[in-house]
Amino acid sequence: MAVRLCDVASLLRSGSWAAEPWTGQVIAAMETQLSNGPSCNNTSNGPNQMNSCSSPVESGGMEDSKTNLIVNYLPQNMTQEELKSLFGSIGEIESCKLVRDKITGQSLGYGFVNYVDPKDAEKAINTLNGLRLQTKTIKVSYARPSSASIRDANLYVSGLPKTMTQKELEQLFSQYGRIITSRILVDQVTGVSRGVGFIRFDRRIEAEEAIKGLNGQKPSGATEPITVKFANNPSQKTSQALLSQLYQSPNRRYPGPLAQQAQRFRLDNLLNMAYGVKSRFSPMAIDGVTSLGINIPGHAGTGWCIFVYNLAPDADESILWQMFGPFGAVTNVKVIRDFNTNKCKGFGFVTMTNYDEAAMAIASLNGYRLGDRVLQVSFKTNKTHKA
DNA sequence: TATAATT
Numbered sequence: 001m002a003v004r005l006c007d008v009a010s011l012l013r014s015g016s017w018a019a020e021p022w023t024g025q026v027i028a029a030m031e032t033q034l035s036n037g038p039s040c041n042n043t044s045n046g047p048n049q050m051n052s053c054s055s056p057v058e059s060g061g062m063e064d065s066k067t068n069l070i071v072n073y074l075p076q077n078m079t080q081e082e083l084k085s086l087f088g089s090i091g092e093i094e095s096c097k098l099v100r101d102k103i104t105g106q107s108l109g110y111g112f113v114n115y116v117d118p119k120d121a122e123k124a125i126n127t128l129n130g131l132r133l134q135t136k137t138i139k140v141s142y143a144r145p146s147s148a149s150i151r152d153a154n155l156y157v158s159g160l161p162k163t164m165t166q167k168e169l170e171q172l173f174s175q176y177g178r179i180i181t182s183r184i185l186v187d188q189v190t191g192v193s194r195g196v197g198f199i200r201f202d203r204r205i206e207a208e209e210a211i212k213g214l215n216g217q218k219p220s221g222a223t224e225p226i227t228v229k230f231a232n233n234p235s236q237k238t239s240q241a242l243l244s245q246l247y248q249s250p251n252r253r254y255p256g257p258l259a260q261q262a263q264r265f266r267l268d269n270l271l272n273m274a275y276g277v278k279s280r281f282s283p284m285a286i287d288g289v290t291s292l293g294i295n296i297p298g299h300a301g302t303g304w305c306i307f308v309y310n311l312a313p314d315a316d317e318s319i320l321w322q323m324f325g326p327f328g329a330v331t332n333v334k335v336i337r338d339f340n341t342n343k344c345k346g347f348g349f350v351t352m353t354n355y356d357e358a359a360m361a362i363a364s365l366n367g368y369r370l371g372d373r374v375l376q377v378s379f380k381t382n383k384t385h386k387a
Numbered sequence: 388t389a390t391a392a393t394t
Binding site: 068072095109141150154180185233 | 388390391392394
């Protein structure tokens, strides 16, 4: 079995740069995805429609939409435009919204995409659910009609036996209603349970019943009672917590200054050898233009444009998202197609925000074997056509 | 003892 996502995530966070260790991990994770197709490894990943009361009358007069999707577990730094770009690669979008904190403007890590055509919504679930973007695995499912009854249905559970598994936690709570997600928090180093977790129910009344039934109770075999209460709203953080979050994530995937210097040095050398350019950390390069006014390949003003060559005729945008997404912020992908046949002409482009992430993607994916083809991946050059 | 799931 391939590398677990959390392994890749911790490697990315720890900033173990020197190409070899984590490049291999990212590729391994990517290959799992490419071979199996995106599939979510969160619990309850099916469409979270209301199963028991889907008639218009019983659900309060609202038909369940077949075009409107909720997208969860988005990378913290992903913008609404990037969300639109990703989902727009499937089909025409009626509307798209990234949900942000009203006060701080920070992304809350989820959003909504409403398609024009229900078939595109279905296709988006099939092709984008489980897609890995940076350190996250996104979840794509139908959005239910918004209503008060489905809000505030998230529970915080503490005092759990350290041996209790996520499955056992779900078994304990499932008697009170339909569980949307469950999670047990684990020590980042040892992977052992911290004895606390979350349960999100389909409806608030189910969560209320679970509190009544389980708060202060001992699970069978446990020596201590568990505490079950409504979870705090994550957006209601103290200003201090927000500041520390701003400082620590998501743009800090690197360790301290010394290690940064070291990895910059290694990266500079790697890039110099491979491409003859400096990283964005170099004093020589500011925003893609050196102090000598020389343009660096691939820099397009809004990001770094990457040329991907030798794609198959049936290649589509999702393959580019799947390949490049794990390396960092991707703002746009495009497969170039023949006007008449609509088949891929063998190449495409990917735009990435950060130079180092783009360079690492190129270094890792150039020469990558996709099916029976060996890809050529490089920064886009400004080749003028020759006579 | 705290994750980003209803605009």
